[in-house]
Structure formats: structure tokens, C-alpha cells
Amino acid sequence: MSEMAKVASMRRSPPACFDTIEHLEDATAPDYLTPAQRNDFDMAREFLQAYTGxxxxxxxxxxxxxxxxLWTWFIAEKSLEELKRGDIEDFIRFCQKPPRAWLGDHKTPRFHVVDGLRQPSPDWRPFVATVSKSAHKKGQLPDKAHYLASNSAIKQLLAITGSFFQFLQLEEYTVANPVALIRQKSKFVQKRQGHTSVRRLSQQQWQTLIETAEQMAEEQPQSHERTLFIISAxxxxxxxISELVASERWMPTMNDFHKDHNGLWWFTTVGKGNKERQIAVSDTMLAALKRWRKYQGLSALPTPADNxxxxxxHRGQGALGNTTHVRNIVQGCFDRAIERLAEQGHRDEAEAMMDATVHWLRHTGISEDVKTRPREHVRDDAGHSSSAITDRYVDVELKERHKSAKMKKIRSD
Structure with missing residues (x-):
């Protein structure tokens, strides 16, 4: 590929290839591809179909x-079977700092409807520069000029592309897995000593949030009894969040709360990897369920037939099935809690809470419980694949380490 052609490819953004899950099966290779690249497209579609659950x-x-x-076709001008280890290293460097033309400053739908047909959206970009929630609220815009992919993003990129090439190799589409041949991945992914801290709410932030949710439910039960129960769950x-909403694989129903032969209450959910698990229901969670059902005019607790x-x-039939809707519900409560913290003079807590997301509630619940519950119990309720993941939530050692360092002196008095 000539240097001039490469520069031209970097100055324009390529169109999206794959639509949503619902349209994946109908996806066809774009007309601009070579025969070999069309085979790439078909193999990628087959690979992605295994993850639609x-x-x-x-x-x-x-x-x-x-x-x-997109990098293989537009920048390298090759097909997947032609890629070598050096190509993958070039691709990773490209993803670490992509050209500005490939960067958007907000998420955009990949496809839109034109004359009744789904077409790639001209506003979509393969990469998106973002700012934190707190910075966004202050009016700060994403800085595309200084975009740099995070360490975790590159680590995930290596894992996913490695899995993809493993699939291609097993399908005898490629001879080798060029990602596996990269022996010094450390030059792309920094290793970290110890475990990373979990992003969670402080005790004061959580207490203010749940009190705010209770207050909103008292003031406007029709709008916020559901808000209170969502935050409690x-x-x-x-x-x-994906375990709260209805999807093709499952819909949470009242009888997912069920009592065993010992009179103990459990909640059944379907989580990551389409794995079903049972969660032990605490007395306070059971009380939250009773309140939610009482508001709806139902019996105190569900029967096995209550689906x-x-x-x-709130309007119409059916179940809540949109994660964005849930995020907006919870964010409204976050915003009220932040206002209360600021009004009470806790401006540092309010400022820190501006970056909080729905997932922080899961992290906060786990972090609080590992202080008092056996770790393996928390692991199973949280659906962690190993105890090592649960151990990330234990910060006792960090507190002791900081306590021992607190009185260190720089000079002798």
C-alpha cells in the first residue's frame, strides 16, 4: 500500500459492517470488498453469532x-489470512491512538433506515472519545486530539482478537494465530502490582442515595416506588443492569423469588454467559419486595404460579426491557442525592458521586458484604467465576497498609 493511499484511508472513516443482534443473521458483505475480504466478513459474522446470547x-x-x-481492509489493504504478527502489532498501535477521522465524540447508531432499507450511518465512527460523567455535566467536551486507548481496552482487544483468530484457525481459515505469536504483550499492556480498586459509593453516598430513593417514593409513589425497588435490588x-430487564433469553418475573423446603428465600437470575444462578435473599431485600408488591396491590409474597x-x-403491557431506561431511572435518583449532599455541605462527596454509574451499586453491595459474609458466599451470589474476582473487593489489607504508613516521618524533630 502506498503512503499516499494510507494517508487517504486515515482521512476518512469507514462504514460500519455489523448491525444489531436482531439484524446479524441478515448481514451481507459490503460491495466494496474483494472476494477474499468477503470471506473475512462471512467468517466474522459466523464468529459473532456464537455470542448473541x-x-x-x-x-x-x-x-x-x-x-x-476495518483496519485490515482499509489500512493494511489485506485479508485476514494474510495478517502476520507484525500486522497485529501495527493494528494494536493503531487502536491505541487512531486517526481523528476514525474518532467520534459521542455514540451514534451504526445503521439507520433509508427508503425502507437499513444502511450504514454516515455519522458512526469505529472509536469514540469520551469524558467522565462529572466533566460532561460541567460542559467539558471530548478531546479527540489527545485520545489514547486505556490499558484495559487494549487488554480486552488482545483477548477478543486472539479468540477470533483461534476460531479462524480451528475453522482452517488461517494457518496460525498471529495474536498468540506476540510474545511481548507487555509492551502494549502494562502490568499492575496488586489489585485495582473497585469503583463504588462511599457509605455516606450510599446512605444518602437510599434515603433519597425512599423520599422520592413517598412523595411520588407512582413514579418512584419502582425506582426504590430497582436500587434496592x-x-x-x-x-x-442486564439482569433487571427483559430480553430474548429471559424476563425477570415475580416467581423468580421463591422459597425452598427450608423456608429460605432465593432469587433466580440469568447473568453473563447466559448462566443461571440463585441469589440468597436477605430479610431487608424480602421487605423491599413486600413493599413493592403491596404498592402494586399484590399479596405480600409471590407464589410459584405468579409469573x-x-x-x-408504567404504561402499557409487558416488562421493562431497555437498559437505557433503567440507567435514566437510577441517574435521576443519583442527581437528587448529589444535590442533597451538596446542600448538606458534603461537596467533596457530591463531586465524587458525579462519576457514579448503575454498576457502582453492584460493586458497593459486594464491597460491603465481603466485610461480614464468607467470601465464597458473596462469590456465588455475585456470579463471580472465581474467588480471585471477589478478592478484588476486599480492602482490609489496603487500610492496614495505609495505617502503618500514616505516621511515617520525612524529617526527625
Whole structure:
């Protein structure tokens, strides 16, 4: 590829390849591809179809596989089977700091409808520069000129593209896995001593949030009894947002709360990797369920036959099925709690809470419980694949380490 052609490719953004899960099966290779590149497209579509059971996983895999395809076709001007170890290293460097033409400053739908047909959106970009929630609220805009992919993003990129090439190798589409041949991945991914801190709410932030949710429910029960129960479930049962909403794989219903032969209450959910798990229901979570059901005019606790939606829509029939809707519900409560903290003079706490997301509630619930519950119990309720993940939430050692360092002196008096 000539240097002039490469510069031209960097000055314009390529179109999206893959639409949403619902349209993946109907996806066809773009006309501009060579025959070999069309085979790349078909193999990538087949690979992605194995991950349609989980929206979050599909979204991550689609993002990085699509970036690989676009770089291969538009920058390297090759097909997947031609890529070598050096090409993959060039691709990773490209993703660390992509050209500005490939960068957007906000998320945009990949496809839109034109004359009844779904077409790639001209506003979509393969990469998106973002700012923190607190910076966004202050009017700060994303800085595309200084965009640099995070360490975790590159680590995930290596994992996903490595898995993709492993699939291609097993399918005998490629001879080798060029990602596996990169022996010094440390030059792309920095190693970290110890475990990273978990982003969570402080005790004061959480207490203010739950009190705010209770106050909102008292003032406007029709709008916020559901808000209160959602926040209680996210914290009290460590739920992910995807485990709250209805999807093709499952819909949370009232009888997902059930009592065993010992009279103990459990909640059944379907989490990451389409894995079902049972979560032990605490007395306070059971009380939250009773309050939620009482508001809806139902009996105190569900029967095995009660398959009504756990989170029904406020208007119309059916269940809450939009994660964005849930985020907006919780964010409204976050905003009120931040205002209360500021009014009470806790401006540092209010400022720090501006970056909080829905997932922080899961982290906060787990972090509080590992202080008093056996770690393996928290691990199983949280759906962690190993105890090592749960151990990330234990900060006792960090507190002791800081305590021992607190009185260190720089000079002798």
C-alpha cells in the first residue's frame, strides 16, 4: 500500500459492517470488498453469532472484531489470512491512538433506515472519545486530539482478537494465530502490582442515595416506588443492569423469588454467559419486595404460579426491557442525592458521586458484604467465576497498609 493511499484511508472513516443482534443473521458483505475480504466478513459474522446470547458480550466482540476488519481492509489493504504478527502489532498501535477521522465524540447508531432499507450511518465512527460523567455535566467536551486507548481496552482487544483468530484457525481459515505469536504483550499492556480498586459509593453516598430513593417514593409513589425497588435490588442482590430487564433469553418475573423446603428465600437470575444462578435473599431485600408488591396491590409474597413481570412498564403491557431506561431511572435518583449532599455541605462527596454509574451499586453491595459474609458466599451470589474476582473487593489489607504508613516521618524533630 502506498503512503499516499494510507494517508487517504486515515482521512476518512469507514462504514460500519455489523448491525444489531436482531439484524446479524441478515448481514451481507459490503460491495466494496474483494472476494477474499468477503470471506473475512462471512467468517466474522459466523464468529459473532456464537455470542448473541448476551448483549454485553456481543457488543464488545462486535466492536473489536469490526475494528480489526476495518483496519485490515482499509489500512493494511489485506485479508485476514494474510495478517502476520507484525500486522497485529501495527493494528494494536493503531487502536491505541487512531486517526481523528476514525474518532467520534459521542455514540451514534451504526445503521439507520433509508427508503425502507437499513444502511450504514454516515455519522458512526469505529472509536469514540469520551469524558467522565462529572466533566460532561460541567460542559467539558471530548478531546479527540489527545485520545489514547486505556490499558484495559487494549487488554480486552488482545483477548477478543486472539479468540477470533483461534476460531479462524480451528475453522482452517488461517494457518496460525498471529495474536498468540506476540510474545511481548507487555509492551502494549502494562502490568499492575496488586489489585485495582473497585469503583463504588462511599457509605455516606450510599446512605444518602437510599434515603433519597425512599423520599422520592413517598412523595411520588407512582413514579418512584419502582425506582426504590430497582436500587434496592441492584445493591442488595448485586444485580447487573442486564439482569433487571427483559430480553430474548429471559424476563425477570415475580416467581423468580421463591422459597425452598427450608423456608429460605432465593432469587433466580440469568447473568453473563447466559448462566443461571440463585441469589440468597436477605430479610431487608424480602421487605423491599413486600413493599413493592403491596404498592402494586399484590399479596405480600409471590407464589410459584405468579409469573407477572418483576418490573412492569408504567404504561402499557409487558416488562421493562431497555437498559437505557433503567440507567435514566437510577441517574435521576443519583442527581437528587448529589444535590442533597451538596446542600448538606458534603461537596467533596457530591463531586465524587458525579462519576457514579448503575454498576457502582453492584460493586458497593459486594464491597460491603465481603466485610461480614464468607467470601465464597458473596462469590456465588455475585456470579463471580472465581474467588480471585471477589478478592478484588476486599480492602482490609489496603487500610492496614495505609495505617502503618500514616505516621511515617520525612524529617526527625
Amino acid at each position: 448476551s448483549l454485553g458480550t456481543f457488543t464488545s466482540y462486535r466492536r473489536d472484531v469490526e475494528r480489526l476488519l 441492584l445493591y442488595g442482590m448485586y444485580l447487573r 407477572t413481570p418483576l418490573f412492569p412498564l
